[in-house]
Amino acid sequence: MHAVEGTLPRIVQGRVWKFGDDISTDLLAPGAYAVAPLEERKRHVLESVNPRFPEEVRPGDIVVAGRNFGCGSSRETAPEGLKALGVGCVVAESFSRLFFRNAIAIGLPVLPCPGVVEAFEEGDPAEVEIAGALVRNLRTGQALWGRKLPPAMLEVLAAGGILPLLKARGQQLSGTT
Amino acid sequence: MGMTLAEKILARAAERREVSAGEFVTARVDFCMIHDIFAATLFDLLESTGIDRLWDPGRVAVVIDHFSPAPSAAVADIHRRIREGIRRFSIAHFYDVGSGICHQLMVEKGHVQPGMLVVATDSHTTTYGALAVAGTGIGTSEMAYVLATGTLWFQVPQTIRCEVSGSLSDGVCWKDVVLSLLGRLGSDFAQYRALEFTGPAIPSLDMSGRLTIANMAVEMGAKFCFFPADEVTARYLRRTRWDGPIAPDVDASYAEVVVLELERLEPLVALPHRVDNVRPVREVEGIPIDQAFIGSCTNGRLEDLEVAARYLSGRRVHPETRLLVAPASRAIYEESLRRGILQILAEAGATILSPGCGPCFGGHLGLLGEGERCIGTHNRNFQGRMGSPRAEIYLASPATVASSALYGRITDPRRVGVAYARS
Structure with a gap:
């Protein structure tokens, strides 16, 4: 898993999939498939809220959600499922701490952006500049500023995750104190 | 500073x-x-x-x-x-x-x-x-x-x-x-x-x-x-x-x-599907339940099992409700066995599970089917947490869960008449 290493795209473009507040890790990665292979797990991402999502989401699509996105478990399979489905970025009013950390750690772009729920309707074409934290609705022309990620997190995202970064920094870390 | x-x-x-x-x-x-x-x-x-x-x-x-x-x-x-x-x-x-x-x-x-x-x-x-x-x-x-x-x-x-x-x-x-x-x-x-x-x-x-x-x-x-x-x-x-x-x-x-x-508190329950959807138990009494669960890292300790035993001692779980009890560790399992707590719970009709997380995270050992309701001492009632996304989970204290198991419906523990009930 997380085998795909690469650089962070500067801009993500796609259609918007909208979700509400408190989207939990049980909705993102149901416990019943906790140790199933990724190919199976990704078919159940958010299926209880919108069964079309795992079937029809396309690479680059953008998840727009309310507050406390990813609340609940520490399971990294929650952002991993979204990444495996090709989601380009999750833009939410706010994130749960664990989901936010995990998303950065596996290289899934996330952006806290107050006001985003009101600015988008389901299916709107959207564009996100990740480092610049700029979110645009290409239907309405509206632009919003999210909260910029600190440089250290952008560095992790650009490396494709914390482990690719560790690898890139050299194996000398291994086993040392 | x-x-x-x-x-x-x-x-x-x-x-x-x-x-x-x-x-x-x-x-x-x-x-x-x-x-x-x-x-x-x-x-x-x-x-x-x-x-x-x-x-x-x-x-x-x-x-x-x-x-x-x-x-x-x-x-x-x-x-x-x-x-x-x-x-x-x-x-x-x-x-x-x-x-x-x-x-x-x-x-x-x-x-x-x-x-x-x-x-x-x-x-x-x-x-x-x-x-x-x-x-x-x-x-x-x-x-x-x-x-x-x-x-x-x-x-x-x-x-x-x-x-x-x-x-x-x-x-x-x-x-x-x-x-x-x-x-x-x-x-x-x-x-x-x-x-x-x-x-x-x-x-x-x-x-x-x-x-x-x-x-x-x-x-x-x-x-x-x-x-x-x-x-x-x-x-x-x-x-x-x-x-x-x-x-x-x-x-x-x-x-x-x-x-x-603390004086102002009364027995509370978190209703589906949100942990902060909290109401006094007395306001939602009577909702029928299919399963009651006492366990998890939240409330599977000796003190919790002891509280449950006080409510269930000499009584029987409602025939249309199944009660699952999972001690949080082997040490708790052994100590509650020595103290007769597990015997009381088992004789009341509880199914005693091995120490572990099982039903709480929706993995195994007591998941819910479509439309079923569970009241438990665990920590999350998110949709789809314990099996079917069409199931409902209610979160409460060991006293409330044990009382609800007795009546087969959500029940305020103060109704059951046990003087001591702290955990």
Whole structure:
């Protein structure tokens, strides 16, 4: 898993999939498939809220959600499922701490952006500049500023995750104190 | 300026004289724990990143608790890979099938001690704050990073001080304290922040109750949740000297202060599908339930089973309701067996499960079908958590769950007439 290493795209473009507040890790990665292979797990991402999502989401699509996105478990399979489905970025009013950390750690772009729920309707074409934290609705022309990620997190995202970064920094870390 | 407990522990772990909320620090981790959902993947990640030796295998524990015992051949294979990984990486502390729930074991076995910084691959790692430990959950990739380097970045959190006074009324449990906070303050009140419990009620709050509250602090989004290390802690750990910081400075600065008077509390329940959808039990009495569950890292301790036994002693669970009981650890299982608690529960009709997480996270051992309702002492009632997305989960105290199991409907424990009911 997380085998795909690469650089962070500067801009993500796609259609918007909208979700509400408190989207939990049980909705993102149901416990019943906790140790199933990724190919199976990704078919159940958010299926209880919108069964079309795992079937029809396309690479680059953008998840727009309310507050406390990813609340609940520490399971990294929650952002991993979204990444495996090709989601380009999750833009939410706010994130749960664990989901936010995990998303950065596996290289899934996330952006806290107050006001985003009101600015988008389901299916709107959207564009996100990740480092610049700029979110645009290409239907309405509206632009919003999210909260910029600190440089250290952008560095992790650009490396494709914390482990690719560790690898890139050299194996000398291994086993040392 | 004075520091909160979160600031003091992170300052020590980052080898700094002082840190303050908002700063990013790289801190040295004192102990880490991984459970069976993530351990095999973690070993694969270590291998694919080229890490063949851990920074300190003596500071690592692995627990098989979520699928315990293995419900399928596929999971049995995962457990086998975990056991191989334990040998390959020379991990010092391994708890196999039947030992108990990871958080209970970390506390029971003395792996976490006041003043430590501890990370684990589970959100309920905030539990350790009951012993003045900065405990917080991380994901699998970050754990691989910690196992390789012994360090991780943290943002120093702001702290909310929660002042607790008074004492609990009959039929009210410590679980009701945390449900009350969730109902009042909401599921992201403490997001990215730490909680510190203080006030005149704290010395009377036993370790079991502290663990319950700190456990569910993460349901408010908390990064850490602290109780001070005091005489209760010293009695529990059978020691009186600590290496790390155990209490905040008197002039520490807080983002917010929350006041809680215990006399005002009554039995509470979180309704589906939100942990902060909290109402008094008396307002929702009568809702029929198919399953009742007593267990989990929130409320599977000896004190919880004892409360349940007081309600169920000499009585029978309602014929249309099934009651599942899972002690949180083998030690709790054995002690409740010795004290006759398990006998009372079994004779009342309970199914006693092996120590572990099973039904709470929706893995196995008692999942729900379409339209079924479960009331449990666990920590999450999110849609789809325990099986069917069309099932409903209600969260309550051991007293409320035991009372509800008796009547087959949600029942206020004060109706059942047991004088003593604290947990």
